[in-house]
Amino acid sequence: MVGSGHLGANGTVEPLPEDFDASAVIKEPVPPTVAESENVKRAIVLGKNVHTLCLEVTEPDADDEITGERDAYMASVLSKYKKSLTERTKHHLGYPYNLDFDYGALSQLQHFSINNLGDPFIESNYGVHSRQFEVGVLDWFARLWEIEKDEYWGYMTNCGTEGNLHGILVGREVLPDGILYASQESHYSVFKAARMYRMDCVKIATLHTGEIDCNDFKAKLLLHKDKPAIVNVNIGTTVKGAVDDLDLVIKTLEDTGFSRDKFYIHCDGALFGLMMPFVKLAPKVSFKKPIGSVSVSGHKFVGCPMPCGVQITRLEHINVLSNNVEYLASRDATIMGSRNGHAPIFLWYTLNRKGYRGFQKEVQKCLRNAHYFKDRLREAGVGAMLNELSSTVVFERPHDEEFVRKWQLACQGNIAHVVVMPNVTKGKLDDFLNELVEKRAQWFKDDKFQQYCIASEVGETCCLCPLHKGK
Numbered sequence: 001m002v003g004s005g006h007l008g009a010n011g012t013v014e015p016l017p018e019d020f021d022a023s024a025v026i027k028e029p030v031p032p033t034v035a036e037s038e039n040v041k042r043a044i045v046l047g048k049n050v051h052t053l054c055l056e057v058t059e060p061d062a063d064d065e066i067t068g069e070r071d072a073y074m075a076s077v078l079s080k081y082k083k084s085l086t087e088r089t090k091h092h093l094g095y096p097y098n099l100d101f102d103y104g105a106l107s108q109l110q111h112f113s114i115n116n117l118g119d120p121f122i123e124s125n126y127g128v129h130s131r132q133f134e135v136g137v138l139d140w141f142a143r144l145w146e147i148e149k150d151e152y153w154g155y156m157t158n159c160g161t162e163g164n165l166h167g168i169l170v171g172r173e174v175l176p177d178g179i180l181y182a183s184q185e186s187h188y189s190v191f192k193a194a195r196m197y198r199m200d201c202v203k204i205a206t207l208h209t210g211e212i213d214c215n216d217f218k219a220k221l222l223l224h225k226d227k228p229a230i231v232n233v234n235i236g237t238t239v240k241g242a243v244d245d246l247d248l249v250i251k252t253l254e255d256t257g258f259s260r261d262k263f264y265i266h267c268d269g270a271l272f273g274l275m276m277p278f279v280k281l282a283p284k285v286s287f288k289k290p291i292g293s294v295s296v297s298g299h300k301f302v303g304c305p306m307p308c309g310v311q312i313t314r315l316e317h318i319n320v321l322s323n324n325v326e327y328l329a330s331r332d333a334t335i336m337g338s339r340n341g342h343a344p345i346f347l348w349y350t351l352n353r354k355g356y357r358g359f360q361k362e363v364q365k366c367l368r369n370a371h372y373f374k375d376r377l378r379e380a381g382v383g384a385m386l387n388e389l390s391s392t393v394v395f396e397r398p399h400d401e402e403f404v405r406k407w408q409l410a411c412q413g414n415i416a417h418v419v420v421m422p423n424v425t426k427g428k429l430d431d432f433l434n435e436l437v438e439k440r441a442q443w444f445k446d447d448k449f450q451q452y453c454i455a456s457e458v459g460e461t462c463c464l465c466p467l468h469k470g471k
Contacts, residue, residue, distance in 0.1 A: 163295025
């Protein structure tokens with residue numbers, strides 16, 4: 001009989017209350033399997049990206065709790081998955097994640113549902129939160145970017161994209177009729193924000209380095225002098241690691257007649273936002289300059305094992321977004337309501353362990369290894385480019401997609417890149433290069449493939465194809 005009882009804490013069946021309505025529980029809780037149509041095939045958008053294998057979720061048998069077979073099965077699956085992660089981590093070069101971390105001390109917190117919903121600076125009725133850690137992390141970044149504690153507002157985002165969405169949203173609310181300007185090599189989330197917010201967006205040309213072309217920027221500003229400017233400045237572009245010259249962007253705005261109340265600058269520092277403060281020649285990202293917001297990813301250079309980020313803006317701007325939420329007993333000006341409460345603890349832990357000096361050493365190591373790798377590539381006859389302020393080494397795209405997948409390279413057109421992070425050693429770079437050289441010998445044997453020309457992407461001086469070699 002359905003509804004005759006339920007399991008108590010000790011595993012025994014206890015009778016249900018007399019007033020329990022058995023009809024409130026469906027008799028068969030497992031929905032029927034949906035058969036796939038023979039005439040409909042799943043479309044793969046990017047063609048070469050094959051859908052991964054599926055670990056099906058299956059219903060437990062009636063005696064699973066007694067035999068323990070399901071627990072053993074799941075333990076076996078997870079063990080195999082861990083081995084796969086270990087192997088894939090060995091060949092991880094194309095994406096900007098710092099895999100050099102150890103958070104074993106934080107495993108004791110995994111049993112808690114930590115949620116930092118609402119404003120980080122206003123405690124809500126939900127008591128299982130980590131706001132004290134979050135605000136500590138925000139204060140650390142506020143000091144890095146030179147803004148006083150009583151002059152900024154911020155929060156920990158779920159990823160770098162959310163930081164961009166929030167920064168551009170603040171810009172739009174401050175300047176409702178503003179036009180969004182972004183270089184064509186800006187992260188796709190910037191253009192996603194323009195679509196989401198129905199903003200007019202103007203793409204700016206870039207130099208071969210990937211840096212914004214301020215001559216083109218000025219020309220396009222002059223076409224729209226009657227509208228305020230909301231500008232995305234890249235502190236490290238996605239593909240080439242180019243750092244836009246913040247000072248030149250500000251000068252261009254001012255020279256074109258835009259007063260400071262007519263422009264808003266958001267700095268997308270997803271990866272290099274934490275690296276640039278420790279590079280002597282880099283344009284300084286500072287709220288002492290007329291910028292409106294800065295965002296950085298926490299799972300990239302910092303090395304958090306889960307996607308997250310930090311978004312800092314001026315306190316004077318945030319009231320345009322804030323709303324009182326009665327049932328939280330708090331205010332909310334974030335993009336997402338609920339936010340991962342574990343992430344701030346991970347970042348707090350790392351910032352305490354490393355500090356500014358620790359990150360300075362890691363930045364120096366990354367830049368040094370990036371220059372080493374770029375030089376070795378060119379010595380091997382591989383066209384390559386490295387921006388002066390970057391640890392992203394751009395080079396000719398490999399001809400073998402299996403090789404690309406093995407080393408998890410990010411590719412675009414005729415180029416690929418390796419992002420040298422703290423966990424990427426010279427030994428790992430040597431292993432990659434040795435295998436690349438062996439593969440190239442096979443690809444170019446008997447003119448099976450031709451060496452890619454990358455002059456249009458990175459300039460003739462960086463290309464080593466037959467046409468440009470020696471120029």
